[in-house]
Amino acid sequence: xxxxxxxxxxxxxxxxxxxxxxxxxxxxxxxxxxxxxxxxxxxxxxxxxxxxxxxxxxxxxxxxxxxxxxxxxxxxxxxxxxxxxxxxxxxxxxxxxxxxxxxxxxxxxxxxxxxxxxxxxxxxxxxxxxxxxxxxxxxxxxxxxxxxxxxxxxxxxxxxxxxxxxxxxxxxxxxxxxxxxxxxxxxxxxxxxxxxxxxxxxxxxxxxxxxxxxxxxxxxxxxxxxxxxxxxxxxxxxxxxxxxxxxxxxxxxxxxxxxxxxxxxxxxxxxxxxxxxxxxxxxxxxxxxxxxxxxxxxxxxxxxxxxxxxxxxxxxxxxxxxxxxxxxxxxxxxxxxxxxxxxxxxxxxxxxxxxxxxxxxxxxxxxxxxxxxxxxxxxxxxxxxxxxxxxxxxxxxxxxxxxxxxxxxxxxxxxxxxxxxxxxxxxxxxxxxxxxxxxxxxxxxxxxxxxxxxxxxxxxxxxxxxxxxxxxxxxxxxxxxxxxxxxxxxxxxxxxxxxxxxxxxxxxxxxxxxxxxxxxxxxxxxxxxxxxxxxxxxxxxxxxxxxxxxxxxxxxxxxxxxxxxxxxxxxxxxxxxxxxxxxxxxxxxxxxxxxxxxxxxxxxxxxxxxxxxxxxxxxxxxxxxxxxxxxxxxxxxxxxxx
Amino acid sequence: xxxxxxxxxxxxxxxxxxxxxxxxxxxxxxxxxxxxxxxxxxxxxxxxxxxxxxxxxxxxxxxxxxxxxxxxxxxxxxxxxxxxxxxxxxxxxxxxxxxxxxxxxxxxxxxxxxxxxxxxxxxxxxxxxxxxxxxxxxxxxxxxxxxxxxxxxxxxxxxxxxxxxxxxxxxxxxxxxxxxxxxxxxxxxxxxxxxxx
Numbered sequence: 001x002x003x004x005x006x007x008x009x010x011x012x013x014x015x016x017x018x019x020x021x022x023x024x025x026x027x028x029x030x031x032x033x034x035x036x037x038x039x040x041x042x043x044x045x046x047x048x049x050x051x052x053x054x055x056x057x058x059x060x061x062x063x064x065x066x067x068x069x070x071x072x073x074x075x076x077x078x079x080x081x082x083x084x085x086x087x088x089x090x091x092x093x094x095x096x097x098x099x100x101x102x103x104x105x106x107x108x109x110x111x112x113x114x115x116x117x118x119x120x121x122x123x124x125x126x127x128x129x130x131x132x133x134x135x136x137x138x139x140x141x142x143x144x145x146x147x148x149x150x151x152x153x154x155x156x157x158x159x160x161x162x163x164x165x166x167x168x169x170x171x172x173x174x175x176x177x178x179x180x181x182x183x184x185x186x187x188x189x190x191x192x193x194x195x196x197x198x199x200x201x202x203x204x205x206x207x208x209x210x211x212x213x214x215x216x217x218x219x220x221x222x223x224x225x226x227x228x229x230x231x232x233x234x235x236x237x238x239x240x241x242x243x244x245x246x247x248x249x250x251x252x253x254x255x256x257x258x259x260x261x262x263x264x265x266x267x268x269x270x271x272x273x274x275x276x277x278x279x280x281x282x283x284x285x286x287x288x289x290x291x292x293x294x295x296x297x298x299x300x301x302x303x304x305x306x307x308x309x310x311x312x313x314x315x316x317x318x319x320x321x322x323x324x325x326x327x328x329x330x331x332x333x334x335x336x337x338x339x340x341x342x343x344x345x346x347x348x349x350x351x352x353x354x355x356x357x358x359x360x361x362x363x364x365x366x367x368x369x370x371x372x373x374x375x376x377x378x379x380x381x382x383x384x385x386x387x388x389x390x391x392x393x394x395x396x397x398x399x400x401x402x403x404x405x406x407x408x409x410x411x412x413x414x415x416x417x418x419x420x421x422x423x424x425x426x427x428x429x430x431x432x433x434x435x436x437x438x439x440x441x442x443x444x445x446x447x448x449x450x451x452x453x454x455x456x457x458x459x460x461x462x463x464x465x466x467x468x469x470x471x472x473x474x475x476x477x478x479x480x481x482x483x484x485x486x487x488x489x490x491x492x493x494x495x496x497x498x499x500x501x502x503x504x505x506x507x508x509x510x511x512x513x514x515x516x517x518x519x520x521x522x523x524x525x526x527x528x529x530x531x532x533x534x535x536x537x538x539x540x541x542x543x544x545x546x547x548x549x550x551x552x553x554x555x556x557x558x559x560x561x562x563x564x565x566x567x568x569x570x571x572x573x574x575x576x577x578x579x580x581x582x583x584x585x586x587x588x589x590x591x592x593x594x595x596x597x598x599x600x601x602x603x604x605x606x607x608x609x610x611x612x613x614x615x616x617x618x619x620x621x622x623x624x625x626x627x628x629x630x631x632x633x634x635x636x637x638x639x640x641x642x
Numbered sequence: 643x644x645x646x647x648x649x650x651x652x653x654x655x656x657x658x659x660x661x662x663x664x665x666x667x668x669x670x671x672x673x674x675x676x677x678x679x680x681x682x683x684x685x686x687x688x689x690x691x692x693x694x695x696x697x698x699x700x701x702x703x704x705x706x707x708x709x710x711x712x713x714x715x716x717x718x719x720x721x722x723x724x725x726x727x728x729x730x731x732x733x734x735x736x737x738x739x740x741x742x743x744x745x746x747x748x749x750x751x752x753x754x755x756x757x758x759x760x761x762x763x764x765x766x767x768x769x770x771x772x773x774x775x776x777x778x779x780x781x782x783x784x785x786x787x788x789x790x791x792x793x794x795x796x797x798x799x800x801x802x803x804x805x806x807x808x809x810x811x812x813x814x815x816x817x818x819x820x821x822x823x824x825x826x827x828x829x830x831x832x833x834x835x836x837x838x839x
Binding site: 062084088092093095097099193196411412444445447448477478479481 | 659664667674677679682685686688689784785787789792794
């Protein structure tokens with residue numbers, strides 16, 4: 001199963017979840033109905049009928065309404081992204097310009113992994129009040145993801161161990177687990193509301209009953225008693241419901257944890273890091289327990305069990321730590337091949353074997369570049385972190401000067417840096433651009449751009465987009481008003497020289513796409529296209545742009561692009577002349593593919609990848625265009641560094 | 643008890659449970675934004691407090707007759723640092739922010755005086771170390787000004803969210819007090835931090 005399938009599955013309603021949810025709801029309705037029936041009998045002195053349709057309708061209406069309210073409000077709340085979940089847990093957003101050593105280390109680990117995998121750098125949260133070792137990932141899509149770690153994890157884990165934990169969380173992001181997790185939280189909250197309602201009913205009737213009992217007795221006392229009993233029953237039913245919820249949670253979660261562990265080892269190629277973190281949890285008193293009140297509800301989100309229940313083995317959202325350690329350190333006893341090892345092998349095999357596009361392998365063609373540029377392997381690598389990519393990014397991070405990195409992590413300088421990258425080489429144009437900056441953004445920003453210009457000269461051209469990636473978290477610290485100015489300024493700066501280069505196009509896509517999600521300007525695209533056939537015009541524009549971005553022969557790239565889609569391609573495809581389509585048209589075409597289902601996107605991307613690797617060489621233009629496209633359709637593509 | 647009554651009771655309860663919860667959540671979110679925005683200012687303020695003693699130390703060697711002014715800078719810096727650590731504990735506490743604002747203005751004034759006096763010490767102006775430090779100071783001040791804008795925007799959003807109906811009924815109940823903006827532009831001080839040498 002590759003990235004597209006995993007995401008697609010997560011996007012579609014998981015039937016298993018729905019079945020379990022409906023079962024829980026039906027059970028709850030029946031339980032509430034029986035209680036109400038009993039209470040009527042108690043009040044009217046005798047049971048009349050067990051089957052009372054109007055009552056049943058009222059009860060089920062009430063129960064479903066309550067559960068739905070609870071579910072929908074929570075899901076709506078959490079739809080706002082990973083940060084909403086992190087803040088619910090009492091998380092503090094890590095300041096990108098922090099001076100704290102440990103916080104910087106965490107930031108770097110997350111940054112390296114996101115840049116290597118092509119994922120927008122997620123928000124990082126720290127749970128300051130939690131001394132135990134734990135971590136979580138939350139979000140709705142890949143764009144609004146957040147990862148969080150507890151204070152204990154930050155203080156006690158080494159860099160390698162932290163990397164293992166973060167890799168585990170990244171796997172949750174890639175596998176679409178977060179979306180399922182949020183649905184789970186919603187379900188649990190609906191059931192919780194039933195329980196809460198019981199609590200309130202009981203309390204209110206208790207106080208009401210006490211207030212009146214001195215004056216009147218008899219019937220109203222009986223009414224209060226009935227409400228009290230109803231409340232009590234709701235509490236108990238709520239509890240039973242919670243056990244149901246827990247079981248759903250555990251059923252969905254445990255398998256995914258093994259998978260995430262396996263993936264983490266695959267990403268880092270270092271089982272010791274993850275195993276070390278797990279061992280520290282096992283040996284620590286309190287282990288991975290999270291104190292926050294939401295810990296139980298969000299248990300399936302965490303890296304390791306965040307609470308201990310009496311029915312641990314049945315309801316635990318995570319496999320036992322010892323088992324997980326054993327699973328990822330295959331050599332400990334060597335008796336049997338560990339399950340994680342097996343999962344990993346299966347995953348790797350599936351990923352490499354999955355492309356059935358039928359295009360023959362042309363290993364020799366890639367010559368010295370080796371297999372990493374074989375299109376099949378590249379597509380299989382989407383939504384993963386390759387160890388090679390990670391090393392490449394780590395090396396690059398080491399080479400980027402400190403002052404550039406510092407600037408990327410400070411909101412003012414990050415903004416200035418984006419402007420600096422857009423400044424034209426032509427003096428007249430760049431003076432005009434500087435004028436725009438001063439007029440739109442004020443003196444502070446203007447001065448900062450002046451300061452940053454010489455620093456930017458130290459950044460190699462091929463690193464520029466990575467530096468932009470690095471700057472995104474700092475840019476998210478802008479206020480809405482500042483962001484409004486920023487957007488306007490970017491547009492004006494790009495248009496200053498009357499033409500849009502591929503780099504400018506990619507930069508705008510990367511920045512605006514990531515930030516619009518933060519500032520609520522862009523909602524998740526609605527899927528409009530499930531088929532490639534009607535998208536002939538858009539695909540022509542897109543593939544022509546890619547073909548022309550090649551340093552080699554455009555026609556060759558174009559022909560290569562058509563091989564993986566020959567069975568599904570639209571009939572009206574044609575290679576457009578280089579000057580025939582504008583960047584606006586390209587933008588529109590990309591937009592259409594952002595609104596396409598994952599399988600369609602996979603065809604488009606594999607077609608693009610084939611075109612790019614047609615001449616056995618990836619030019620900077622090609623890489624930047626690929627980046628612009630992939631970010632726009634929320635598909636993380638590794639850096640393919642070598 | 644009729645079924646209609648149960649339903650009405652249920653609806654009312656939902657209203658009284660769900661509404662406060664959602665209001666509480668939205669206020670927490672806005673309040674968190676204020677905190678986040680302050681942490682951005684905080685980092686830069688700390689940076690500035692670290693820079694000032696070095697700056698004064700360098701100036702001491704040249705401005706021998708101005709020890710009073712230099713002393714005043716250090717004093718103002720220490721006070722501002724105290725106010726900052728208070729404000730960092732709870733950035734939506736209006737009093738703490740007002741206090742920080744006052745002591746920051748005093749510090750800016752003292753620094754301005756020092757730089758004005760330094761005009762008559764050409765050797766100091768030419769000192770490499772001094773040039774570097776003041777350059778860094780002015781860049782830090784720019785960062786503070788920028789972060790202050792976004793903090794003030796966050797405060798405004800929080801206050802508006804807090805005051806609108808029906809949030810205001812619950813805001814006080816949950817203990818959400820109004821936050822204060824962090825302003826540093828009293829006209830007298832505005833000219834002061836011209837640290838251009």
